[in-house]
Amino acid sequence: MAEENQFFRPVRDFCQRQVMTCSAGDSLVSAVAVMRERNISSMVVLGGDMPEGIFTDRDLRNKVVAPGRSPVELTVGDVMHSPLATIGEDDMLYEALYRMSRLKIHRLVVVDEQGALAGIITDTDILRLQAHSPHQLVLDIEKAASVEDLRALHIRIQNLVLHLSGTGVPIRDMVKLIAHLNDQVLIRLIALLRAERHAGLTDDFAFVVMGSEGRGEQTLTTDQDNAIIYADDLPAADVARLEAFSHDLIGALISIGVPACKGGIMARNPEWRRSLSGWKTELNRWLTTPKPENVMTGSMFMDLRALYGRDDxxxxxxxxxxxxxSTDQGFLMRMAQNMTNFRPPLGWFGKIKLEKNGPHRGKLDIKKAGIFAITDGVKALAMEARRLEGSTHDRIEMLVETQVMNPQDARNLIASFDFLVATRLRGQVDALRAGAEPSNYVALESLNTMQQGELRLALEQVARFQDFIKHHFRLHLLRN
Structure with missing residues (x-):
């Protein structure tokens, strides 16, 4: 297996199963004695059979030795770190890497499906894998000292995707990896800009990403969809500093290689940089006046995810x-109606209809053909359920749990979604390798006979999902 593919294997394949444990009520001196005897740097703290904290040699240094506390009088619970950072044993290794990087920690407790202790994984375990990997990319991003460094790393992310394409990595994991790495670049860029030019910047704001980036479903053509939300009581001087920061940030992103949004959906533009109450007023306008442009903008905005700053x-x-x-479903009904307008391009006997004119003549816009209908239809159902966390996959799984969708329909929809996204990514990879600009268009002749058959089945599944959405939201009651 290629070294990069190691990161798409489950954590269970790499974690240490033998874990030393203690209880919160144990004396600190006895716990430290065990750590010294076993030559280990941490112990997992159990409450019954469930992990509730962790005690490390760093906790001993920072919470006991440095402040001059007497260890004889302390229990493990007095100094342990809680709540605990965990990861599921079936999660992918790159997710463990990403979580450690985001939380700036060196180990994660591994848990099973019931949340019970299953093992522990450390950054040292991951470093045993070879250097040319997503892990090395993350480390290099964290060490980036300039915008120029990040520009080179952005190219390396594309090259990694090119390398992994066609190696059997599941598309769900591929797009999550792309999103994770792009997140890391943006977070590092913000840190660099704050340190170099915006030291006095307030912390009372959130930089949010939306659309596919908000859902963590990026491929190779994603442009910018971002905004800033700041606290209502922010002084005018801090608001002005945020404005200056937003211009530097978006300019730097463009210079790195992340294209500007053609529709201007970027934090440097005033309409995408508002106070919390200002955003609530804008949301009110979109949701109570569901004109087509408000539906499209409001739908995209509802994928918002705090990439940096105040998640509250x-x-x-x-x-x-x-x-x-919850008081008026008019917006959701119009949103659902809009996604049903993007009918899959299927003609008589299942023939796929292609672009007839223009630069993409003879090709299929696979986003309009099916991806958009799935993401927006699932999003409308998730908004109704008040559960918008995560990706389209996560939302479909939630809809099964809440009995909005039956399991078989959900499996069919996920399979169709994955095929459509994988086909789009494959087309983008082929374009880059040919020195062309990647897009959402796919040439039908680039697919073999089996893939063309799968494409027809996927588009037929999209049409069935649209019928489900029409029935669920009772779109026959809408007046055009």
């Missing part, structure tokens, strides 16, 4: 939207 501002805004939608 995002939660407050989302809860405000849920409250609005």
């Amino acid at each position: 501002l995002v939660r407050s805004l989302r809860e405000h939207a849920f409250t609005m939608l």
